[in-house]
Amino acid sequence: MRAPGAQALAVSLVLALAACGTGDDAGSATDDAGSPAPSSAPGATSSGTAGDGAGGDNPVLADDFPDPDVLEVDGTYYAYATNGNSRNVRVARSDDLVEWEELDDALPRLPAYVVPGKTWAPEVTRLAPDRYVLYYTATSFRPALQCIGVAVASAPEGPFEPVGDAMLVCPPEEGGAIDASTFLDADGTQYLLWKNDGNCCGLDTWLQLAPLTADGLALAGPPVRLVTQDQPWEGNLVEAPTLVERDGSYVLLYSANDYGGSAYAIGYATAPAVTGPYTKDPEPLLTTYRDAEYVGPGGQDVVVGPDGEDRLVFHSWYGQNTYRAMNVLPLDWQDGRPVVEVD
Numbered sequence: 001m002r003a004p005g006a007q008a009l010a011v012s013l014v015l016a017l018a019a020c021g022t023g024d025d026a027g028s029a030t031d032d033a034g035s036p037a038p039s040s041a042p043g044a045t046s047s048g049t050a051g052d053g054a055g056g057d058n059p060v061l062a063d064d065f066p067d068p069d070v071l072e073v074d075g076t077y078y079a080y081a082t083n084g085n086s087r088n089v090r091v092a093r094s095d096d097l098v099e100w101e102e103l104d105d106a107l108p109r110l111p112a113y114v115v116p117g118k119t120w121a122p123e124v125t126r127l128a129p130d131r132y133v134l135y136y137t138a139t140s141f142r143p144a145l146q147c148i149g150v151a152v153a154s155a156p157e158g159p160f161e162p163v164g165d166a167m168l169v170c171p172p173e174e175g176g177a178i179d180a181s182t183f184l185d186a187d188g189t190q191y192l193l194w195k196n197d198g199n200c201c202g203l204d205t206w207l208q209l210a211p212l213t214a215d216g217l218a219l220a221g222p223p224v225r226l227v228t229q230d231q232p233w234e235g236n237l238v239e240a241p242t243l244v245e246r247d248g249s250y251v252l253l254y255s256a257n258d259y260g261g262s263a264y265a266i267g268y269a270t271a272p273a274v275t276g277p278y279t280k281d282p283e284p285l286l287t288t289y290r291d292a293e294y295v296g297p298g299g300q301d302v303v304v305g306p307d308g309e310d311r312l313v314f315h316s317w318y319g320q321n322t323y324r325a326m327n328v329l330p331l332d333w334q335d336g337r338p339v340v341e342v343d
Contacts, residue, residue: 059325061100066315066324067121067299078156080122088119106158115139125182133216134160135180145176175201183243193241207241249336255298262288264296
C-alpha cells in the first residue's frame with residue numbers, strides 16, 4: 001500500500017445545504033444544484049476518457065457519478081449513483097464494467113414525505129427474478145433529517161416506486177441515517193447496513209447492521225453498532241459501509257473523513273461473525289495517491305467481474321476537482337484481507 005501523495009489537494013466547493021454534516025452526505029446536494037459536472041442524456045455512453053492522471057481505463061464512467069453501487073444481473077452490470085443532472089437516482093448499464101450506457105432516472109417519483117433535491121447513496125438488491133429493492137437516502141419532512149427510504153421495481157433499471165408512508169430508518173436521536181447497503185449471509189439472512197448521520201449534529205457516527213424481513217421492506221430486528229470513528233485518518237466520521245465475506249472472514253469496507261478533499265479515503269475492518277466484533281486495520285486501504293491519481297476515493301462497492309475476480313468500485317474527484325467520477329480497480333485478498341494495487 002502506498003502512502004498518500006505529498007501534496008495535499010484542497011477542493012473548493014460552495015455547499016448550499018440544510019444539513020451541517022461534513023462527510024460524503026454533505027456534498028451531494030450540490031450535484032443537483034448547479035455543479036459544473038458534465039451532463040449525459042439517457043443512452044449516452046461513457047468510459048475512461050477524462051484523463052486527469054488516472055491509470056488504466058479509469059474513470060470508467062467519466063461523468064458526475066458519486067457513491068456508486070453496482071449490481072450484476074444475468075451478466076449485465078447496473079451502477080446506481082447519487083442525484084445529479086436532474087435525476088433522483090442515476091443509473092448506468094455495462095457488460096464489462098468498462099463501457100457504460102447511462103439510462104433514465106431510476107427513481108423518477110419521490111414520496112410526499114421526502115424533500116426533493118438530496119437523494120444520495122442508492123443501494124439496489126435483487127430478492128427475486130422480478131423483484132428489486134432500492135434503499136435510498138433523502139431528506140425526510142419530519143424529522144427534517146437525511147434518512148433511508150425504500151422503493152421497489154420489477155426490473156433493475158426501474159422505475160422504482162416508493163413504499164410505505166414514512167422513511168425506513170430515521171433515528172432522530174442519532175442525527176438520521178444515510179448510506180444504506182445490503183449483505184446476504186450464508187444462512188440466508190439479508191441485512192441492511194447504514195451510518196447514523198451524527199456528524200450533522202455533533203454526535204458520533206456508527207456503522208450499523210440489522211436483519212431485514214423477507215420482502216426487504218422492514219427491519220426484522222434491532223440494529224447492532226459495528227464501528228465508529230476512532231482512527232486519526234478518519235476525522236470526525238465513518239460512512240458508506242460495504243460488507244462482504246471472503247476466506248472465512250467478514251470484511252467491512254467503509255469511507256471516512258471529509259468527502260470534499262484529499263483526506264477522504266477507504267478503510268476496512270474484519271470480524272469472525274457478521275455482528276462482530278470488528279477489528280480495524282489502522283491504515284486505510286485506498287487514499288489519494290501520488291500524482292493525485294485518485295483524489296478523495298470513497299463511496300465504494302465490491303462486485304465480481306466478468307472474469308470471476310473481485311473489483312473495487314469507487315468514486316474520486318475529476319474535472320479539476322469539480323465532480324466525482326466512477327473508477328474500477330482489481331481487488332485481491334490475502335488471508336481474508338483486501339489488497340488494492342494502483343499502477
